[in-house]
Amino acid sequence: xxxxxxxxxxxxxxxxxxxxxxxxxxxxxxxxxxNPDQSAGDQFKTVRAAYEAMMAALRNGEANAELNEEGxxxxxxxxxxxxxxxxxxxTLEEAAFxxxxxxxxxxxxxxxxxxxxxxxxxxxxxxxxACQGSGRLRAQGKLVRCSQCDGRGFITSRACPDCNGSGRxxxxxxxxxxxxxxxxxxxxxxxADQGREHPEGGAPGHLYLKVSLLPHALFxxxxxxxxxxxxxxxxxxxxxxxxxxPLLGGKKKSVTLTAATSxxxxxxxxxxxxxxxRGHQPNGDLLVSWKLVLPTRLSPEQIELMEAxxxxxxSNxxxxxxxxxxxxxKT
Numbered sequence: 001x002x003x004x005x006x007x008x009x010x011x012x013x014x015x016x017x018x019x020x021x022x023x024x025x026x027x028x029x030x031x032x033x034x035n036p037d038q039s040a041g042d043q044f045k046t047v048r049a050a051y052e053a054m055m056a057a058l059r060n061g062e063a064n065a066e067l068n069e070e071g072x073x074x075x076x077x078x079x080x081x082x083x084x085x086x087x088x089x090x091t092l093e094e095a096a097f098x099x100x101x102x103x104x105x106x107x108x109x110x111x112x113x114x115x116x117x118x119x120x121x122x123x124x125x126x127x128x129x130a131c132q133g134s135g136r137l138r139a140q141g142k143l144v145r146c147s148q149c150d151g152r153g154f155i156t157s158r159a160c161p162d163c164n165g166s167g168r169x170x171x172x173x174x175x176x177x178x179x180x181x182x183x184x185x186x187x188x189x190x191x192a193d194q195g196r197e198h199p200e201g202g203a204p205g206h207l208y209l210k211v212s213l214l215p216h217a218l219f220x221x222x223x224x225x226x227x228x229x230x231x232x233x234x235x236x237x238x239x240x241x242x243x244x245x246p247l248l249g250g251k252k253k254s255v256t257l258t259a260a261t262s263x264x265x266x267x268x269x270x271x272x273x274x275x276x277x278r279g280h281q282p283n284g285d286l287l288v289s290w291k292l293v294l295p296t297r298l299s300p301e302q303i304e305l306m307e308a309x310x311x312x313x314x315s316n317x318x319x320x321x322x323x324x325x326x327x328x329x330k331t
Contacts, residue, residue, distance in 0.1 A: 004050035014054070023051035032153065033133050041154060042117060045167065049116025053109060055197060055204075064178045065209060067278065068190035081205035082196035088189065088209040090179065092216045092226075096248055096275050098181035105175055105194075105207075108168040114160035118152070118167035128155050135199070151199045177209070182276040184223060187211040218246055224284030226274045231291045232257070237265070245288055247273055255288065265290035 005012045008022035029035060030044040088101065110116030127133040128149035135153040136143040145151040150166065159165025175194060183189070188210055195205025213221060220227040232243055240259040244252045255268060267287045274284025298306070317325035 004053040007047060007050035008054065016055070019051065019054050023047065032127055045117045049110035049167065052116070052197060065180060065189035065191050067180065067183065068188040068208060079198065079202045080195075081198040081202065083205040084195045084207045086207065086209055088177075088179075088211050089214055090183070090211060091214050092219055092221065092248060094179065095183045095185075095211065095213055096181065099179050101177045101179060103175045103177055104172050107171050107173045107197075109171045111160055111163035111167050111169045114163060114167060116167040118160050118163060118165040120158045120160045126155055128153055145199065175207075180278075182278040182281075183211050184275065185211060185213045185221060219248055221275065222287070224275045224277065224281070225287055226284065227287045227289060229289045229291050231293045234292055234294050237263075237290070237292055245270070245286075247286065248275075263292065265292065 003012070005014060008014075008019065008026065010018050010022040014022070026047045027044065030040045030047060032041045032044065035044075084105070086103065086105075088103075090099070090101075093099075094101075111118070114120065128135070128146060130148040131137050131146035131153065133153040135146050135149060135151040137146050138144075146153075149155050152167070160167070163169055175191075177189075177191065179189065188208055191207040191209070193204045194207035197204050218228055226248060228246065230243065230245055236243065237257065238260045240257045242254050242256050245255050246252055253270060253273065255270070267289050270286040270288065272283040273286035277283050295302075313320045313324075317328065
């Protein structure tokens with residue numbers, strides 16, 4: 001097969017608009033419905049195979065993902081290729097700060113043996129009687145692919161053994177996706193024009209990615225907020241003081257605890273330390289759940305210090321521990 005850009009008569013580095021214009025120009029002249037020449041059908045198939053090969057190469061690159069807030073319903077009046085839906089797993093850091101992910105997507109390319117014609121050797125093709133060569137039939141008020149010719153507009157008399165007459169072979173293309181910062185579990189990302197090719201050269205469909213988050217060792221996402229369980233010693237909790245709290249991304253924040261008045265800690269909310277907000281939305285918060293930790297053993301020195309603290313407590317129970325003082329009076 002000749003180089004696709006030479007068949008279409010366009011530069012090798014042509015953009016999408018140039019590729020489509022080159023295809024339409026030749027398709028208008030060679031389509032079997034317009035050109036009665038017996039060789040026009042074969043030429044038309046070669047042109048279409050070249051077009052699809054160039055479009056596949058053009059789209060085997062990079063794409064920016066954007067949050068989809070309008071749903072994935074396709075406009076019925078818009079002639080586009082089929083939309084694709086895939087799942088996308090991200091770490092919490094990737095979702096928070098953005099990342100690049102490489103996706104492997106199934107696609108099809110012109111058959112190498114028959115050069116996209118679907119025919120073997122010198123067999124000839126005939127216009128499909130069911131659709132009169134258009135490749136489309138009207139059903140329920142809209143055009144659908146003709147099942148007799150699989151939308152090609154013609155039927156081959158001898159199918160290519162490699163592609164069973166379809167003119168296409170399965171392949172894989174790789175797409176590098178730029179994921180924006182601040183996505184959350186359940187978000188849907190849309191990559192425009194990265195779905196299936198339109199069979200007649202129309203606009204491709206879209207690719208939709210459903211985001212799910214992998215478990216994290218420290219943080220649990222709650223929408224834009226994050227929950228982190230931080231252990232703190234009983235001594236620090238009682239005395240108060242500074243405790244280092246981890247933040248997403250590897251940094252730490254110092255939190256000052258007041259002297260405890262309860263052994264049932266309330267969570268501490270760190271404003272703006274959760275997941276980044278999108279657009280004008282503020283960042284989420286970090287909720288720190290304190291987990292009190294008792295020592296597994298005490299040294300003699302620690303026991304002496306605690307005894308000293310107890311003696312000081314007992315020296316003025318009404319001031320230091322009114323509940324103990326009331327109990328002592330009762331008994």
